[in-house]
Amino acid sequence: MKLFKTTIFFAALISGQVAMAQFKQAPLAYSYNALEGAIDAQTMEIHYSKHGAAYTANLNKAITGTPLEKESLTAILSKISTSSPAVRNNAGGHYNHELFWTILTPEKNTQPSKHLAKAITETFGSLDALKEQISKAGADRFGSGWAWLSVSNDGKLFVSSTPNQDNPLMDIVENKGTPILGIDVWEHAYYLKYQNKRPDYLSTIWTVINWKEVSKRYEEALKK
Ligand code: MN3
Numbered sequence: 394m395k396l397f398k399t400t401i402f403f404a405a406l407i408s409g410q411v412a413m414a415q416f417k418q419a420p421l422a423y424s425y426n427a428l429e430g431a432i433d434a435q436t437m438e439i440h441y442s443k444h445g446a447a448y449t450a451n452l453n454k455a456i457t458g459t460p461l462e463k464e465s466l467t468a469i470l471s472k473i474s475t476s477s478p479a480v481r482n483n484a485g486g487h488y489n490h491e492l493f494w495t496i497l498t499p500e501k502n503t504q505p506s507k508h509l510a511k512a513i514t515e516t517f518g519s520l521d522a523l524k525e526q527i528s529k530a531g532a533d534r535f536g537s538g539w540a541w542l543s544v545s546n547d548g549k550l551f552v553s554s555t556p557n558q559d560n561p562l563m564d565i566v567e568n569k570g571t572p573i574l575g576i577d578v579w580e581h582a583y584y585l586k587y588q589n590k591r592p593d594y595l596s597t598i599w600t601v602i603n604w605k606e607v608s609k610r611y612e613e614a615l616k617k
Contacts, residue, residue, distance in 0.1 A: 415462055416487055418449050419494070427499035431601040433586045441494065444581055448486030448558070455479040470562040485558030489539055492575050496610075498603035506608035516550045523552070527576065528595040530554040537579040540595075542607070543570035544614035571614035574607045 421441055426434035455477065456462050461469055469476065469484050476484070505513060505520065517523040523542070530552050531540030538556040545551055546569065553561060553568040561570045576598060583594035 415456065416449055416452055416466065418445055419491060421494055423497075423499050428497060428601045431597045432497070432583070436581075436583065436585045440577075440581060441490075444579075445486075445490040445494075448483050448490060451479065452483035452487045455483055467562060470560065471564055473563040474565050481563075482558050485560050485563065488562070489558055489560055489575055489577065492572060493577050495606050496574050496603050497598075497601050498606070499601065500603070500605075501600075503602070503604040505604045506611070509604075509608045509611045512550055512611070517552075524599050526552045527574070528592070531576050531578040531595045532592045534578050540576045540578060541572045542574040543568070543572045544611060544617075545570040546617075548615055571610075571617060573610035573614055574602070 418441075421437075424434075425437040425441070428437060456469075461476070461480065466484060466488055469480065470488060473481050473484065504510070510520070513520055513523050517526060527540050527542060531554065534540065534554045534556070536556065538554055539558075539560065540554045541552065541561055543551055543553065543561045551568060551570065553566075555561070555563075555566055559566055560575070561568060561572050563569075576595065578591060578595070583591065587594040
């Protein structure tokens with residue numbers, strides 16, 4: 394019976410009757426309580442296992458049976474103006490959160506690579522000045538959204554902010570580029586610990602930023 398069921402499953406799979414989930418959440422590289430001090434365990438758990446999971450599931454639902462099913466996430470984002478609000482919100486939500494988990498770390502005092510540090514100093518004056526600009530972009534974002542550090546198509550660093558789940562890879566945003574650091578300023582990202590004090594969340598999150606990962610993403614973005 395089991396073999397029979399398995400055969401039916403694969404027959405359905407081959408004929409395309411079983412919807413394949415195209416996008417998946419990557420496992421978190423640290424435990425929910427690993428960022429305590431900056432982000433509490435309950436916030437991390439709800440954020441990753443409920444909010445993050447929902448964007449991924451809803452993205453798969455929105456593209457199932459459409460030509461987008463066979464496309465890469467960056468391809469979908471680059472022409473998001475042609476997609477429905479469901480695809481825009483959930484493709485952005487999936488991309489943004491998968492980036493966010495990786496640029497956080499319990500490891501203390503990670504530093505930008507020499508190459509990235511040089512670009513930061515040339516562009517913003519200092520690392521502290523950059524942090525201030527990103528925190529300000531996040532604090533000034535009205536309602537929900539993200540604050541970003543990105544690499545423009547001509548290889549320059551820039552800070553920006555987008556509403557909702559939009560991001561700099563989308564064709565609809567003013568400042569386009571490849572994000573290498575993104576900070577979630579939706580209330581679900583900080584409210585349990587910080588309540589209405591978004592600026593406190595934005596000043597504390599720098600203690601858990603994974604500059605090794607941001608540096609790696611900087612090199613990859615420059616190659617594009
Ligand atoms: Mn979020």
